[in-house]
Amino acid sequence: MVERKKCTKAVNTSFVFSACLPLIFVTGPAAAQRDAPSEGGRVIGQVFDRVEPVVETGLHGFFQLLGNQPIAFILLVLTLGTLIGKLNVKGVSLGSTAGTLLVGVVLSMIAEAAYGITYSIPGILSSFMLLLFMYALGLKVGPQFFSGLRKGGLAFIGIGIIVWALNWIICYVGASWAGLAPGYATGLISGSYTITAILGVGQGALASGAYTPPSGMTIEEIGANMAAAYAISYVLSSIGIILLIRYLPRIFGRDAKADAILAEADYSGGATHPVPGAPGALTIGFSPYDLRAFVVTHDSLIGRNLSQLTSEFPQVPILRVVRDGAVLALSDETVLARDDIVTVRANVHDLILKEGELIGPESDNPLARNVPLEVADIHVGSHAVSGKTLKELASHGTGGIEVQALFRAGNEIPLGPKSMVTFGDVLRLTGPDIALKAAAKQLGGHAILPTMKSEVLYLALAMLVGYLVGIVTVNISGIPFSLGTSAGCILAGVGVSYFRSRNPEFGGPVHEGARSFLQDFGLNAFVAVLSANVGPKVITALGGDTILWLALIGTMGALLPPLIAFWVGIKFFGLNSIIADGATTGGRNSTPGLNAIIEESGSSVAAVPYPVSYALTTVLALIGGYLSMILS
Structure with a gap:
C-alpha cells in the first residue's frame, strides 16, 4: 500500500526525513492491524515491511531513523566500528569487535540521553549470529585442539591452564571482594581475556534460566553490567598484553633474538602441514616436480x-597429448604419432631432464604446457593398498603426482619412500587433475579438492545437534545446569573438524574465507545488537567508583596471569623464553601478542606452541565465563 501525504511543514535541515515524505510503505503486524482492510474479520497482510515515518529533523531525526530501522543501525555500527577498529596508533588498534561495541554503545547512549529514544532489537537475531560464530570458531580450533594436545606436550598445556585459572580467580574473586553487582565478573573475564564470545555464554546463562537475577535487578541491567566491564577491561588489556608479551623475555633478562635462534634449531623437525580440513590445508607449496613438454621424434x-608407456615408465606418465594444434582425449588405447607433443611431470633432477633424450626436443607449446596443478586430500579406502610403501604405490601408475603429506588418525607422520600407507590414512597429493583422479581410484577414495562451495548441510545439521545438546538441562539441588547453546555449537564445530581431520570426505573442505566470514560477521553482528540493547544502561552501571574497580581488576586479570605463567614456563618447565612466550600468548588468546613477540625476536618460532594453549584455553574460557555467571 502506498499512501501519499501532503507536506504540512517546512523542513530547514541537512537531514531530510520528515512527515513530508511522499511515499510510505505500510505492512507488518502493527501496520496490518491499523491500515489493512479486513474481510469477515480476517486481516489481509502486506508484502513489504512498514517504513515508519521520521517526523523529526537534524540529529534527532537521524537517531529516530536508526530506532525505526534496526537493520540500518546494525549496518552503520558494523561500518563505523570496523573503520575505528582499523585505526593503528603506534602498533595498537582496537580491532573490529571492540570498535563495533564502542560505536554501538555510544550511539545508543546518545539516543537515550539526548532524545529519549530507547533502541530495542529482537534478541533472536543476536542469538543466531552468536551461534554461527561459535560453530565457525569450533571449525578453526578443532584440529589444533586434538592434534596440538598430543604434539605440544604438558608444558604448553600447563601454561595455558595457569593463565586461564588465574584470570578467572582474579576477575571473579576481585568483583566479589569489591562488591560489584552481578554481571561485572563475567564482563571482566571477557574483556581482560579479549574473548567477546564470553559475553555470549553469559547472556546464554541468563536466557536459559541457569542464572536468575536477584530481586530488584533485570536481565537487561545485568547485560549492561557485562558490557560496561567488557568495554573498559578490553581496551586496557588489548594495549597492555601487546607490550607485556613483547618484552617478557627482556623483563627476565633473556635475549629474544638469541633465544629464537636456539629455539629454531630445536623445533626445526616435525609436522609442518595443516591436518585435513584445517585452514590452509589444500595449498600448493614448493615442489621439485615440474611439467615439461616434448615433441615425439624417437x-x-x-x-x-x-x-604400454605407463607400464614401462610409471613415474613419468603422459598427462596430455597435443596433435595438430588440438588436445586429444586420452585413454589407455591412445597411440602416439610422430610430431605429437606430450606433457609429462616428474622430479626435475631425477627424471625429466633425461626424457629429452628418449622422447625428443623440448617444446614451449602453450596447449601442452597449460596443465593446471591442484592439491587434494585422499582418504585411503582400499584394503588392497594397505601396507604398501609410497615407493610401491608410485610404481603402479600413480606417477605425475607428489605426496605432500601423510596423516594417520589426524596426525602427520614422516614421509619417505619406505613410508607405509594403511587403510584409513589421508594422503595429500599435488598434481594434474587426471593424475589425482587416477591415484584416488587406486587408493579407494575421492580426491577432495579446494572448493568455493558452501557446506550448508553439515553446518545446519551440526549446529542443530549442538543447539539441542546445549538446551538439555539438569537440575542439581534445585539449580538448573545446562551446557548452553553457545558451548554446544562450538563443540559441534570441534567435532566436525575432528572427524574431518581423519576423513576429509566428512563434509569438507570448508573454504577458509567462508569460515572466517562466518566467524567475524557473526560475532560483530552479535555485538552490534548487544550494544543497541544495553547501551543506555551503561550510564547507570558506571556510577560511583565502579569504573575504577573495573579498570583495576580488568588490568590485573589481563596482565598478571601471563607474567606468572611465563615465569613458570622458563623456571619449572625449562622452556626457551621464546617458546614460553608463544605458549603464554596462546594461553592468553592474544594474536596481536603473538605478532609482537615475532617482531621482537625476528622469528616465527613462537607460533609453534601457540595453537596448543590457544585451542585449550578458548574452550576453558567459555566454560569459565558461563560458570562466573551462574555462580554470581
Whole structure:
C-alpha cells in the first residue's frame, strides 16, 4: 500500500526525513492491524515491511531513523566500528569487535540521553549470529585442539591452564571482594581475556534460566553490567598484553633474538602441514616436480599406446597429448604419432631432464604446457593398498603426482619412500587433475579438492545437534545446569573438524574465507545488537567508583596471569623464553601478542606452541565465563 501525504511543514535541515515524505510503505503486524482492510474479520497482510515515518529533523531525526530501522543501525555500527577498529596508533588498534561495541554503545547512549529514544532489537537475531560464530570458531580450533594436545606436550598445556585459572580467580574473586553487582565478573573475564564470545555464554546463562537475577535487578541491567566491564577491561588489556608479551623475555633478562635462534634449531623437525580440513590445508607449496613438454621424434615411442608407456615408465606418465594444434582425449588405447607433443611431470633432477633424450626436443607449446596443478586430500579406502610403501604405490601408475603429506588418525607422520600407507590414512597429493583422479581410484577414495562451495548441510545439521545438546538441562539441588547453546555449537564445530581431520570426505573442505566470514560477521553482528540493547544502561552501571574497580581488576586479570605463567614456563618447565612466550600468548588468546613477540625476536618460532594453549584455553574460557555467571 502506498499512501501519499501532503507536506504540512517546512523542513530547514541537512537531514531530510520528515512527515513530508511522499511515499510510505505500510505492512507488518502493527501496520496490518491499523491500515489493512479486513474481510469477515480476517486481516489481509502486506508484502513489504512498514517504513515508519521520521517526523523529526537534524540529529534527532537521524537517531529516530536508526530506532525505526534496526537493520540500518546494525549496518552503520558494523561500518563505523570496523573503520575505528582499523585505526593503528603506534602498533595498537582496537580491532573490529571492540570498535563495533564502542560505536554501538555510544550511539545508543546518545539516543537515550539526548532524545529519549530507547533502541530495542529482537534478541533472536543476536542469538543466531552468536551461534554461527561459535560453530565457525569450533571449525578453526578443532584440529589444533586434538592434534596440538598430543604434539605440544604438558608444558604448553600447563601454561595455558595457569593463565586461564588465574584470570578467572582474579576477575571473579576481585568483583566479589569489591562488591560489584552481578554481571561485572563475567564482563571482566571477557574483556581482560579479549574473548567477546564470553559475553555470549553469559547472556546464554541468563536466557536459559541457569542464572536468575536477584530481586530488584533485570536481565537487561545485568547485560549492561557485562558490557560496561567488557568495554573498559578490553581496551586496557588489548594495549597492555601487546607490550607485556613483547618484552617478557627482556623483563627476565633473556635475549629474544638469541633465544629464537636456539629455539629454531630445536623445533626445526616435525609436522609442518595443516591436518585435513584445517585452514590452509589444500595449498600448493614448493615442489621439485615440474611439467615439461616434448615433441615425439624417437621411433621407440611412435605407434605405442599410453597403457604400454605407463607400464614401462610409471613415474613419468603422459598427462596430455597435443596433435595438430588440438588436445586429444586420452585413454589407455591412445597411440602416439610422430610430431605429437606430450606433457609429462616428474622430479626435475631425477627424471625429466633425461626424457629429452628418449622422447625428443623440448617444446614451449602453450596447449601442452597449460596443465593446471591442484592439491587434494585422499582418504585411503582400499584394503588392497594397505601396507604398501609410497615407493610401491608410485610404481603402479600413480606417477605425475607428489605426496605432500601423510596423516594417520589426524596426525602427520614422516614421509619417505619406505613410508607405509594403511587403510584409513589421508594422503595429500599435488598434481594434474587426471593424475589425482587416477591415484584416488587406486587408493579407494575421492580426491577432495579446494572448493568455493558452501557446506550448508553439515553446518545446519551440526549446529542443530549442538543447539539441542546445549538446551538439555539438569537440575542439581534445585539449580538448573545446562551446557548452553553457545558451548554446544562450538563443540559441534570441534567435532566436525575432528572427524574431518581423519576423513576429509566428512563434509569438507570448508573454504577458509567462508569460515572466517562466518566467524567475524557473526560475532560483530552479535555485538552490534548487544550494544543497541544495553547501551543506555551503561550510564547507570558506571556510577560511583565502579569504573575504577573495573579498570583495576580488568588490568590485573589481563596482565598478571601471563607474567606468572611465563615465569613458570622458563623456571619449572625449562622452556626457551621464546617458546614460553608463544605458549603464554596462546594461553592468553592474544594474536596481536603473538605478532609482537615475532617482531621482537625476528622469528616465527613462537607460533609453534601457540595453537596448543590457544585451542585449550578458548574452550576453558567459555566454560569459565558461563560458570562466573551462574555462580554470581
